[in-house]
Amino acid sequence: MVLSYLLDFFKLLARLASLMIGSGVDGDEYENLCKKYDAMTGARQMDASELICKLQSDDGEVLVLIDARGQVERNVSTIKGSLLLEPIIGLTSTAFNAEDEANLRSRLMKIPKARVVCFCTAGLRSGYVSKELEKRWDRNVFNLHGGIIAFANAGGKLVRPQSACKQTSKVHTYGETWAKYVEPPNEAVY
8 A cells, every 4th residue: 555655756856857848738728728728618627636635535525427438539538437429410519329328328327416427539529418318307417627638647546447447548539630738647549
């Protein structure tokens, strides 16, 4: 346990050093892009550092994480324990496979106090999904501000779901446009 904390501490130090040195991309550029996405969707937001703290906490709060990306993106990496709810039409789609949504809703009814957090690559798709689920389910649903890119850049652990949740540093960025925002030691894939 102590070794795990030390490892996390050294990863944090490496992360801070990479932020000081810089990745060649203005950090404000990504933040401004994400703020535009937040304004476009109007979804409730949770930032990556808050989600990481909640995932590491043992305060009893139940989190339900919803991956609102496609299966191909999810196969590269996801947040451990997340459930896939893939929009079936396009970027701003709030149409889902009815059976998938019904199964997820049924699970959530059993844990009414769970905090629901949706994520995608950068927060746009999941923002729309969050707003739609909030309407359909009549409960607060949060969007991960900055998506899985912000989560990985903040030191959040990513896993490969098809390999028994083996940890990975790869982040599917949906396209080249967002790849430049992925910071070392993470690796952009698209």
